[in-house]
Amino acid sequence: MNPLQRTIIEKAGHDNGFEHVLSSAGDAVILASARHRSQAAVTALAGGFEVRFQPATPALLPELLRSFQLWAGADDVFRVPTLADLAALLRRAASLSQALPNQAVRDYHVAVAQAVKTMSAEARGTEVERLVRQRLGQERYRDALLDYWGGACAVTGVAVTEALRASHAKPWAECTDDAERLDAFNGFLLVANLDALFDRFLISFDDAGHLLTSTRLSPSDLSGLGIHSGMTLRWLASEHRHYLQWHRERFLLGA
Template sequence: MNSTDGYSSVDALPPSPFQWNILEQTRVEKAASDAGFDIGLTREGSWLVFRSSAFPQRLGVEQQTANSYRVGFSDLACGKAMSEECSLLVVQKEGLWPMVASNVTGYDFLYHLLFRAASLCRVLTKEALGQFREVTGDMPASTEAERLVIQRVGQDIFRRGLIGYWQGRCAVTQLDVVPLLRASHIRPWAACDTNAQRLDIFNGLLLAPQVDALFDGGWISFSDAGKLLVSESLPATAHEAVGLRLGWALSAITDFHGEYLAYHRLNVFKGR
Protein backbone atom coordinates (compact mmCIF):
# COMPACT_ATOMS: atom_id res chain seq x y z
CA MET A 1 0.00 0.00 0.00
CA ASN A 2 1.29 3.45 -0.82
CA SER A 3 -0.02 6.92 -0.11
CA THR A 4 -0.27 9.89 -2.45
CA ASP A 5 -1.76 13.27 -1.47
CA GLY A 6 -3.33 11.72 1.61
CA TYR A 7 -5.05 8.89 -0.25
CA SER A 8 -4.10 5.22 -0.20
CA SER A 9 -3.99 3.14 -3.36
CA VAL A 10 -4.73 -0.58 -3.09
CA ASP A 11 -5.70 -3.30 -5.51
CA ALA A 12 -8.62 -4.57 -3.46
CA LEU A 13 -10.47 -4.14 -0.21
CA PRO A 14 -11.17 -7.11 2.06
CA PRO A 15 -14.76 -8.34 1.74
CA SER A 16 -17.23 -7.22 4.34
CA PRO A 17 -17.95 -9.99 6.87
CA PHE A 18 -21.31 -8.42 7.68
CA GLN A 19 -24.54 -9.30 5.90
CA TRP A 20 -27.41 -6.87 5.46
CA ASN A 21 -30.58 -7.49 7.41
CA ILE A 22 -33.92 -6.22 6.15
CA LEU A 23 -34.30 -3.50 8.79
CA GLU A 24 -30.86 -1.99 8.26
CA GLN A 25 -31.12 -2.17 4.48
CA THR A 26 -34.48 -0.40 4.64
CA ARG A 27 -33.02 2.36 6.81
CA VAL A 28 -30.14 2.93 4.41
CA GLU A 29 -32.49 2.88 1.41
CA LYS A 30 -34.63 5.52 3.16
CA ALA A 31 -31.58 7.75 3.77
CA ALA A 32 -30.50 7.48 0.14
CA SER A 33 -34.02 8.20 -1.11
CA ASP A 34 -34.30 11.26 1.14
CA ALA A 35 -30.94 12.49 -0.20
CA GLY A 36 -32.18 12.33 -3.80
CA PHE A 37 -31.06 8.91 -5.03
CA ASP A 38 -34.40 8.25 -6.67
CA ILE A 39 -33.60 5.37 -9.03
CA GLY A 40 -34.36 1.90 -7.73
CA LEU A 41 -31.77 0.14 -5.58
CA THR A 42 -29.49 -2.45 -7.17
CA ARG A 43 -27.02 -4.87 -5.57
CA GLU A 44 -23.40 -5.55 -6.45
CA GLY A 45 -22.25 -8.32 -4.13
CA SER A 46 -22.44 -6.91 -0.60
CA TRP A 47 -22.87 -3.34 -1.90
CA LEU A 48 -26.17 -1.46 -2.08
CA VAL A 49 -25.86 0.75 -5.18
CA PHE A 50 -27.79 4.02 -5.44
CA ARG A 51 -28.40 6.23 -8.48
CA SER A 52 -30.20 9.47 -9.20
CA SER A 53 -32.03 10.91 -12.17
CA ALA A 54 -30.43 14.29 -11.36
CA PHE A 55 -26.77 13.30 -11.89
CA PRO A 56 -24.77 10.41 -13.38
CA GLN A 57 -22.60 9.54 -10.38
CA ARG A 58 -23.34 6.39 -8.38
CA LEU A 59 -22.84 5.77 -4.68
CA GLY A 60 -22.55 2.46 -2.84
CA VAL A 61 -22.99 1.48 0.79
CA GLU A 62 -21.64 -1.71 2.36
CA GLN A 63 -22.24 -2.63 5.98
CA GLN A 64 -19.12 -3.49 7.98
CA THR A 65 -20.49 -3.92 11.50
CA ALA A 66 -23.81 -3.26 13.20
CA ASN A 67 -22.87 0.44 13.39
CA SER A 68 -20.37 1.14 10.62
CA TYR A 69 -20.30 1.25 6.84
CA ARG A 70 -18.13 1.61 3.78
CA VAL A 71 -19.22 4.15 1.19
CA GLY A 72 -18.08 3.85 -2.42
CA PHE A 73 -17.91 6.78 -4.85
CA SER A 74 -18.03 6.31 -8.62
CA ASP A 75 -16.60 9.83 -9.09
CA LEU A 76 -13.12 10.65 -7.79
CA ALA A 77 -13.84 14.39 -7.53
CA CYS A 78 -16.85 13.79 -5.32
CA GLY A 79 -14.97 11.22 -3.23
CA LYS A 80 -12.00 13.50 -2.68
CA ALA A 81 -14.18 16.48 -1.81
CA MET A 82 -16.20 14.39 0.65
CA SER A 83 -13.08 12.87 2.21
CA GLU A 84 -11.60 16.28 2.92
CA GLU A 85 -14.84 17.85 4.10
CA CYS A 86 -15.91 14.96 6.37
CA SER A 87 -12.44 13.68 7.42
CA LEU A 88 -13.02 10.30 5.78
CA LEU A 89 -10.37 7.61 5.53
CA VAL A 90 -10.38 6.65 1.88
CA VAL A 91 -8.61 4.32 -0.51
CA GLN A 92 -8.34 4.67 -4.28
CA LYS A 93 -8.64 1.47 -6.26
CA GLU A 94 -9.67 -0.02 -9.56
CA GLY A 95 -13.00 -1.74 -9.90
CA LEU A 96 -16.56 -0.93 -8.93
CA TRP A 97 -15.65 2.10 -6.79
CA PRO A 98 -12.64 4.30 -7.68
CA MET A 99 -12.72 5.64 -4.13
CA VAL A 100 -14.00 4.00 -0.94
CA ALA A 101 -14.45 5.55 2.52
CA SER A 102 -14.07 3.02 5.33
CA ASN A 103 -14.68 4.96 8.55
CA VAL A 104 -18.38 5.87 8.28
CA THR A 105 -19.56 5.20 11.80
CA GLY A 106 -23.18 5.57 12.86
CA TYR A 107 -26.39 5.88 10.90
CA ASP A 108 -26.67 9.64 11.54
CA PHE A 109 -23.24 10.23 9.99
CA LEU A 110 -24.14 8.03 7.01
CA TYR A 111 -27.40 9.95 6.57
CA HIS A 112 -25.54 13.29 6.53
CA LEU A 113 -22.89 11.93 4.17
CA LEU A 114 -25.48 10.72 1.64
CA PHE A 115 -27.19 14.12 1.62
CA ARG A 116 -23.94 15.98 1.18
CA ALA A 117 -22.67 13.60 -1.49
CA ALA A 118 -25.87 14.05 -3.50
CA SER A 119 -25.53 17.84 -3.23
CA LEU A 120 -21.92 17.69 -4.43
CA CYS A 121 -22.80 15.37 -7.30
CA ARG A 122 -25.36 17.88 -8.56
CA VAL A 123 -22.69 20.57 -8.51
CA LEU A 124 -20.04 18.38 -10.10
CA THR A 125 -22.19 17.46 -13.09
CA LYS A 126 -21.10 20.90 -14.40
CA GLU A 127 -24.65 21.73 -15.41
CA ALA A 128 -23.72 25.37 -14.91
CA LEU A 129 -21.70 25.51 -18.13
CA GLY A 130 -24.50 23.85 -20.09
CA GLN A 131 -27.07 26.24 -18.66
CA PHE A 132 -24.86 29.20 -19.50
CA ARG A 133 -24.42 28.07 -23.10
CA GLU A 134 -28.13 27.40 -23.47
CA VAL A 135 -29.14 30.84 -22.18
CA THR A 136 -26.42 32.93 -23.83
CA GLY A 137 -25.89 31.01 -27.08
CA ASP A 138 -27.90 33.45 -29.22
CA MET A 139 -27.07 36.59 -27.29
CA PRO A 140 -25.01 39.23 -29.14
CA ALA A 141 -21.73 40.20 -27.48
CA SER A 142 -20.47 42.97 -29.73
CA THR A 143 -20.87 45.83 -27.24
CA GLU A 144 -19.81 46.31 -23.64
CA ALA A 145 -23.45 46.47 -22.52
CA GLU A 146 -24.20 43.15 -24.23
CA ARG A 147 -21.15 41.53 -22.64
CA LEU A 148 -22.26 42.76 -19.22
CA VAL A 149 -25.66 41.12 -19.70
CA ILE A 150 -23.97 37.81 -20.54
CA GLN A 151 -21.71 38.18 -17.51
CA ARG A 152 -24.70 38.76 -15.22
CA VAL A 153 -26.34 35.59 -16.55
CA GLY A 154 -23.16 33.62 -15.81
CA GLN A 155 -22.79 35.12 -12.35
CA ASP A 156 -26.39 34.23 -11.45
CA ILE A 157 -25.78 30.60 -12.48
CA PHE A 158 -22.46 30.61 -10.63
CA ARG A 159 -24.11 31.97 -7.47
CA ARG A 160 -26.71 29.21 -7.44
CA GLY A 161 -23.96 26.63 -7.68
CA LEU A 162 -22.02 28.18 -4.81
CA ILE A 163 -25.12 28.28 -2.60
CA GLY A 164 -25.50 24.55 -3.21
CA TYR A 165 -21.83 23.73 -2.61
CA TRP A 166 -21.50 25.80 0.57
CA GLN A 167 -24.99 24.81 1.76
CA GLY A 168 -26.17 28.39 1.99
CA ARG A 169 -23.49 29.44 4.49
CA CYS A 170 -20.52 31.77 4.29
CA ALA A 171 -17.40 29.67 3.65
CA VAL A 172 -15.63 31.55 6.45
CA THR A 173 -18.05 32.92 9.06
CA GLN A 174 -20.92 30.42 8.58
CA LEU A 175 -23.41 33.28 8.20
CA ASP A 176 -26.52 31.61 6.76
CA VAL A 177 -28.61 34.59 5.62
CA VAL A 178 -28.46 33.71 1.93
CA PRO A 179 -29.61 37.08 0.50
CA LEU A 180 -26.63 38.72 2.23
CA LEU A 181 -24.03 36.31 0.87
CA ARG A 182 -21.82 37.15 -2.12
CA ALA A 183 -20.67 34.75 -4.83
CA SER A 184 -16.98 35.62 -4.95
CA HIS A 185 -14.68 34.40 -7.72
CA ILE A 186 -11.25 33.33 -6.52
CA ARG A 187 -9.74 33.92 -9.94
CA PRO A 188 -11.72 36.95 -11.13
CA TRP A 189 -14.22 36.57 -13.97
CA ALA A 190 -12.25 38.89 -16.28
CA ALA A 191 -9.00 37.02 -15.59
CA CYS A 192 -10.40 33.58 -16.49
CA ASP A 193 -9.28 32.04 -19.78
CA THR A 194 -12.51 30.12 -20.44
CA ASN A 195 -16.16 30.02 -19.44
CA ALA A 196 -15.45 26.66 -17.83
CA GLN A 197 -13.12 28.44 -15.40
CA ARG A 198 -15.60 31.25 -14.84
CA LEU A 199 -18.35 28.80 -13.90
CA ASP A 200 -16.20 26.23 -12.06
CA ILE A 201 -17.69 25.83 -8.61
CA PHE A 202 -14.18 25.39 -7.18
CA ASN A 203 -13.28 28.87 -8.46
CA GLY A 204 -15.67 30.43 -6.00
CA LEU A 205 -16.38 31.13 -2.36
CA LEU A 206 -19.73 32.06 -0.84
CA LEU A 207 -18.84 34.93 1.49
CA ALA A 208 -20.39 37.34 3.96
CA PRO A 209 -20.20 40.94 2.67
CA GLN A 210 -17.25 42.05 4.80
CA VAL A 211 -15.24 38.93 3.94
CA ASP A 212 -16.04 39.33 0.24
CA ALA A 213 -14.84 42.95 0.26
CA LEU A 214 -11.55 42.01 1.93
CA PHE A 215 -10.98 38.99 -0.32
CA ASP A 216 -11.96 40.70 -3.56
CA GLY A 217 -9.73 43.66 -2.72
CA GLY A 218 -6.74 41.45 -1.99
CA TRP A 219 -6.54 42.42 1.67
CA ILE A 220 -6.88 38.78 2.68
CA SER A 221 -6.30 35.44 0.99
CA PHE A 222 -6.13 31.79 2.02
CA SER A 223 -3.52 29.05 1.92
CA ASP A 224 -4.18 25.78 0.10
CA ALA A 225 -5.20 24.40 3.49
CA GLY A 226 -7.73 27.21 3.95
CA LYS A 227 -5.71 29.17 6.52
CA LEU A 228 -6.26 32.93 6.59
CA LEU A 229 -3.54 35.18 5.16
CA VAL A 230 -3.70 38.91 5.94
CA SER A 231 -1.96 41.55 3.87
CA GLU A 232 0.60 43.64 5.71
CA SER A 233 -0.84 46.56 3.76
CA LEU A 234 -3.87 46.39 6.06
CA PRO A 235 -2.89 48.07 9.35
CA ALA A 236 -3.53 46.00 12.46
CA THR A 237 -5.46 48.96 13.84
CA ALA A 238 -7.98 48.52 10.99
CA HIS A 239 -8.72 44.85 11.61
CA GLU A 240 -11.52 45.43 14.08
CA ALA A 241 -13.00 48.31 12.11
CA VAL A 242 -13.39 46.15 8.99
CA GLY A 243 -14.66 43.14 10.95
CA LEU A 244 -11.60 40.94 10.33
CA ARG A 245 -11.07 38.00 12.67
CA LEU A 246 -7.66 36.31 12.75
CA GLY A 247 -9.33 32.96 13.44
CA TRP A 248 -11.05 32.90 10.06
CA ALA A 249 -10.51 29.82 7.85
CA LEU A 250 -12.27 28.18 4.95
CA SER A 251 -14.67 25.52 6.17
CA ALA A 252 -14.72 23.04 3.28
CA ILE A 253 -11.58 23.46 1.21
CA THR A 254 -10.46 20.78 -1.24
CA ASP A 255 -7.43 20.35 -3.48
CA PHE A 256 -9.64 21.38 -6.42
CA HIS A 257 -9.57 24.92 -5.02
CA GLY A 258 -5.75 24.95 -4.97
CA GLU A 259 -5.06 26.20 -8.50
CA TYR A 260 -7.44 29.12 -8.05
CA LEU A 261 -6.20 30.03 -4.57
CA ALA A 262 -2.63 30.04 -5.90
CA TYR A 263 -3.70 32.49 -8.61
CA HIS A 264 -5.38 34.73 -6.02
CA ARG A 265 -2.32 34.77 -3.77
CA LEU A 266 -0.04 35.63 -6.71
CA ASN A 267 -2.19 38.11 -8.61
CA VAL A 268 -4.83 39.57 -6.29
CA PHE A 269 -3.51 39.34 -2.73
CA LYS A 270 -1.55 42.41 -1.73
CA GLY A 271 0.83 40.19 0.23
CA ARG A 272 3.67 42.09 1.83
Protein backbone atom coordinates (compact mmCIF):
# COMPACT_ATOMS: atom_id res chain seq x y z
CA MET A 1 0.00 0.00 0.00
CA ASN A 2 1.50 3.31 -1.05
CA PRO A 3 1.50 6.61 0.93
CA LEU A 4 -1.34 8.10 -1.13
CA GLN A 5 -3.58 5.11 -0.43
CA ARG A 6 -2.80 5.36 3.29
CA THR A 7 -3.66 9.06 3.29
CA ILE A 8 -6.96 8.41 1.49
CA ILE A 9 -7.93 5.72 4.02
CA GLU A 10 -6.95 7.87 6.99
CA LYS A 11 -9.06 10.77 5.68
CA ALA A 12 -12.01 8.47 5.02
CA GLY A 13 -11.77 7.31 8.62
CA HIS A 14 -11.42 10.83 10.00
CA ASP A 15 -14.46 12.06 8.08
CA ASN A 16 -16.67 9.07 8.92
CA GLY A 17 -16.44 8.32 12.62
CA PHE A 18 -12.97 6.77 12.92
CA GLU A 19 -10.87 9.85 13.53
CA HIS A 20 -7.85 8.17 15.15
CA VAL A 21 -5.14 6.20 13.34
CA LEU A 22 -3.75 3.54 15.66
CA SER A 23 -1.36 2.14 13.09
CA SER A 24 -0.48 2.85 9.50
CA ALA A 25 2.32 0.32 9.11
CA GLY A 26 2.15 -2.97 7.29
CA ASP A 27 -0.68 -3.89 4.96
CA ALA A 28 -3.54 -2.15 6.79
CA VAL A 29 -4.47 1.16 8.37
CA ILE A 30 -6.00 0.60 11.82
CA LEU A 31 -8.71 3.16 12.57
CA ALA A 32 -10.39 3.92 15.91
CA SER A 33 -12.38 6.63 17.67
CA ALA A 34 -12.71 8.33 21.04
CA ARG A 35 -16.50 8.16 20.67
CA HIS A 36 -16.80 4.38 20.55
CA ARG A 37 -14.66 1.26 21.01
CA SER A 38 -14.86 -0.38 17.61
CA GLN A 39 -11.82 -0.49 15.35
CA ALA A 40 -11.46 -0.98 11.60
CA ALA A 41 -8.49 -2.39 9.70
CA VAL A 42 -8.60 -1.08 6.14
CA THR A 43 -6.47 -2.37 3.27
CA ALA A 44 -6.30 -0.93 -0.23
CA LEU A 45 -6.95 -3.46 -3.00
CA ALA A 46 -6.56 -3.23 -6.75
CA GLY A 47 -10.33 -2.85 -7.06
CA GLY A 48 -11.36 -1.11 -3.87
CA PHE A 49 -10.85 -1.68 -0.15
CA GLU A 50 -11.00 -4.51 2.36
CA VAL A 51 -12.31 -3.75 5.85
CA ARG A 52 -12.09 -5.92 8.95
CA PHE A 53 -13.85 -4.68 12.07
CA GLN A 54 -12.93 -5.34 15.66
CA PRO A 55 -16.41 -4.61 16.99
CA ALA A 56 -17.10 -3.13 20.40
CA THR A 57 -20.29 -5.21 20.57
CA PRO A 58 -21.25 -8.56 19.01
CA ALA A 59 -24.35 -6.89 17.53
CA LEU A 60 -22.31 -4.70 15.17
CA LEU A 61 -21.50 -7.20 12.42
CA PRO A 62 -25.07 -8.56 12.06
CA GLU A 63 -26.36 -5.00 11.81
CA LEU A 64 -23.76 -4.10 9.16
CA LEU A 65 -24.74 -7.19 7.19
CA ARG A 66 -28.28 -5.84 7.03
CA SER A 67 -27.10 -2.86 4.96
CA PHE A 68 -23.95 -4.15 3.29
CA GLN A 69 -24.69 -7.79 2.51
CA LEU A 70 -23.35 -7.53 -1.04
CA TRP A 71 -19.92 -6.52 0.21
CA ALA A 72 -19.62 -9.08 3.01
CA GLY A 73 -17.37 -12.11 2.77
CA ALA A 74 -17.76 -15.38 4.61
CA ASP A 75 -14.90 -14.41 6.92
CA ASP A 76 -16.59 -11.23 8.28
CA VAL A 77 -14.54 -9.11 5.89
CA PHE A 78 -16.18 -6.37 3.85
CA ARG A 79 -14.80 -5.68 0.37
CA VAL A 80 -16.04 -2.37 -0.99
CA PRO A 81 -15.43 -1.21 -4.56
CA THR A 82 -15.15 2.58 -4.18
CA LEU A 83 -14.03 5.27 -1.76
CA ALA A 84 -17.64 6.44 -1.41
CA ASP A 85 -18.64 2.91 -0.42
CA LEU A 86 -15.82 2.78 2.13
CA ALA A 87 -17.05 6.07 3.61
CA ALA A 88 -20.62 4.75 3.83
CA LEU A 89 -19.50 1.54 5.54
CA LEU A 90 -17.30 3.33 8.08
CA ARG A 91 -19.98 5.94 8.79
CA ARG A 92 -22.63 3.29 9.47
CA ALA A 93 -20.23 1.25 11.61
CA ALA A 94 -19.40 4.32 13.69
CA SER A 95 -23.07 5.24 14.17
CA LEU A 96 -23.97 1.71 15.20
CA SER A 97 -20.99 1.47 17.53
CA GLN A 98 -22.26 4.55 19.36
CA ALA A 99 -25.84 3.27 19.45
CA LEU A 100 -25.52 -0.40 20.33
CA PRO A 101 -24.98 -1.79 23.82
CA ASN A 102 -23.20 -0.74 25.84
CA GLN A 103 -21.66 2.47 24.53
CA ALA A 104 -24.75 4.52 25.45
CA VAL A 105 -24.49 3.25 29.03
CA ARG A 106 -20.82 4.22 29.24
CA ASP A 107 -21.57 7.67 27.81
CA TYR A 108 -24.44 8.08 30.26
CA HIS A 109 -22.33 7.20 33.29
CA VAL A 110 -19.65 9.67 32.22
CA ALA A 111 -22.26 12.42 31.74
CA VAL A 112 -23.88 11.68 35.11
CA ALA A 113 -20.54 11.74 36.91
CA GLN A 114 -19.75 15.12 35.37
CA ALA A 115 -23.19 16.50 36.24
CA VAL A 116 -23.11 15.26 39.84
CA LYS A 117 -19.64 16.73 40.29
CA THR A 118 -21.02 20.20 39.55
CA MET A 119 -24.00 19.83 41.94
CA SER A 120 -24.08 21.33 45.37
CA ALA A 121 -23.79 18.90 48.26
CA GLU A 122 -27.41 19.65 49.17
CA ALA A 123 -28.68 18.59 45.73
CA ARG A 124 -26.89 15.25 45.62
CA GLY A 125 -29.03 12.25 46.40
CA THR A 126 -32.24 14.27 46.09
CA GLU A 127 -35.04 14.56 43.54
CA VAL A 128 -32.87 17.08 41.70
CA GLU A 129 -30.20 14.45 41.05
CA ARG A 130 -32.82 11.88 40.04
CA LEU A 131 -34.29 14.26 37.46
CA VAL A 132 -30.83 15.09 36.10
CA ARG A 133 -30.05 11.39 35.74
CA GLN A 134 -33.34 10.78 33.95
CA ARG A 135 -32.86 13.71 31.57
CA LEU A 136 -29.33 12.66 30.68
CA GLY A 137 -30.44 9.08 30.18
CA GLN A 138 -33.29 10.05 27.89
CA GLU A 139 -30.95 12.25 25.87
CA ARG A 140 -28.46 9.40 25.46
CA TYR A 141 -31.26 6.99 24.54
CA ARG A 142 -32.59 9.35 21.88
CA ASP A 143 -29.10 9.81 20.45
CA ALA A 144 -28.66 6.03 20.33
CA LEU A 145 -31.93 5.53 18.44
CA LEU A 146 -31.15 8.34 16.01
CA ASP A 147 -27.83 6.64 15.27
CA TYR A 148 -29.31 3.15 15.03
CA TRP A 149 -32.23 4.09 12.75
CA GLY A 150 -30.20 6.49 10.65
CA GLY A 151 -32.23 9.50 11.77
CA ALA A 152 -35.49 8.18 10.28
CA CYS A 153 -38.70 6.75 11.72
CA ALA A 154 -38.55 2.98 12.19
CA VAL A 155 -41.90 2.61 10.40
CA THR A 156 -42.50 5.49 8.01
CA GLY A 157 -38.93 6.48 7.17
CA VAL A 158 -39.74 10.13 7.92
CA ALA A 159 -36.43 11.89 8.61
CA VAL A 160 -37.65 15.14 10.18
CA THR A 161 -35.70 15.04 13.44
CA GLU A 162 -38.05 17.44 15.20
CA ALA A 163 -40.97 15.05 14.58
CA LEU A 164 -39.21 11.94 15.88
CA ARG A 165 -39.47 10.48 19.37
CA ALA A 166 -37.41 7.82 21.13
CA SER A 167 -40.03 5.28 22.23
CA HIS A 168 -39.31 2.66 24.86
CA ALA A 169 -40.94 -0.75 24.53
CA LYS A 170 -40.29 -1.44 28.20
CA PRO A 171 -40.77 1.94 29.88
CA TRP A 172 -37.91 3.75 31.61
CA ALA A 173 -39.51 3.43 35.05
CA GLU A 174 -40.00 -0.33 34.70
CA CYS A 175 -36.52 -1.22 33.45
CA THR A 176 -34.36 -3.14 35.89
CA ASP A 177 -31.14 -1.23 35.23
CA ASP A 178 -29.41 1.35 33.04
CA ALA A 179 -28.45 -1.31 30.49
CA GLU A 180 -32.15 -1.91 29.78
CA ARG A 181 -33.09 1.76 29.89
CA LEU A 182 -30.42 2.73 27.36
CA ASP A 183 -30.56 -0.36 25.15
CA ALA A 184 -31.17 0.73 21.55
CA PHE A 185 -33.14 -2.49 21.07
CA ASN A 186 -35.60 -1.53 23.83
CA GLY A 187 -37.81 0.51 21.54
CA PHE A 188 -37.97 2.39 18.27
CA LEU A 189 -37.51 5.81 16.73
CA LEU A 190 -41.06 6.82 15.80
CA VAL A 191 -42.91 9.82 14.44
CA ALA A 192 -44.86 11.61 17.16
CA ASN A 193 -48.29 10.06 16.51
CA LEU A 194 -46.93 6.50 16.49
CA ASP A 195 -44.84 7.27 19.57
CA ALA A 196 -47.88 8.48 21.51
CA LEU A 197 -49.85 5.34 20.64
CA PHE A 198 -46.92 2.99 21.29
CA ASP A 199 -46.28 4.67 24.64
CA ARG A 200 -49.93 4.16 25.66
CA PHE A 201 -49.96 0.53 24.41
CA LEU A 202 -52.55 1.35 21.74
CA ILE A 203 -50.28 -0.08 19.06
CA SER A 204 -47.55 -2.69 19.12
CA PHE A 205 -45.68 -4.93 16.68
CA ASP A 206 -45.56 -8.67 16.15
CA ASP A 207 -42.32 -10.63 15.83
CA ALA A 208 -42.27 -10.01 12.08
CA GLY A 209 -42.53 -6.24 12.63
CA HIS A 210 -46.15 -5.89 11.50
CA LEU A 211 -48.16 -3.16 13.20
CA LEU A 212 -50.84 -4.26 15.68
CA THR A 213 -53.64 -1.85 16.59
CA SER A 214 -55.94 -1.80 19.60
CA THR A 215 -59.68 -2.30 19.16
CA ARG A 216 -60.00 0.96 21.08
CA LEU A 217 -58.91 2.74 17.89
CA SER A 218 -61.78 3.06 15.42
CA PRO A 219 -61.27 3.00 11.64
CA SER A 220 -61.82 6.77 11.59
CA ASP A 221 -59.24 7.20 14.37
CA LEU A 222 -56.70 5.17 12.41
CA SER A 223 -57.43 7.06 9.21
CA GLY A 224 -57.12 10.41 10.93
CA LEU A 225 -53.81 9.37 12.45
CA GLY A 226 -52.46 8.22 9.09
CA ILE A 227 -52.28 4.59 10.20
CA HIS A 228 -53.17 1.85 7.74
CA SER A 229 -52.98 -1.91 7.47
CA GLY A 230 -49.69 -3.20 6.19
CA MET A 231 -47.49 -0.76 8.10
CA THR A 232 -44.36 -2.53 9.31
CA LEU A 233 -41.04 -1.81 10.93
CA ARG A 234 -38.29 -1.14 8.41
CA TRP A 235 -36.39 -3.99 10.03
CA LEU A 236 -36.38 -5.95 13.26
CA ALA A 237 -33.36 -7.45 15.00
CA SER A 238 -33.58 -10.55 17.17
CA GLU A 239 -32.50 -8.40 20.14
CA HIS A 240 -35.74 -6.39 19.83
CA ARG A 241 -37.99 -9.38 20.36
CA HIS A 242 -37.91 -9.90 24.12
CA TYR A 243 -38.65 -6.21 24.67
CA LEU A 244 -41.46 -6.41 22.11
CA GLN A 245 -42.88 -9.44 23.87
CA TRP A 246 -43.03 -7.42 27.09
CA HIS A 247 -44.75 -4.56 25.24
CA ARG A 248 -47.26 -6.85 23.50
CA GLU A 249 -48.29 -8.43 26.78
CA ARG A 250 -49.19 -4.99 28.12
CA PHE A 251 -50.79 -4.06 24.78
CA LEU A 252 -52.99 -7.17 24.80
CA LEU A 253 -54.29 -6.38 28.28
CA GLY A 254 -55.95 -3.26 26.90
CA ALA A 255 -56.61 -4.38 23.34
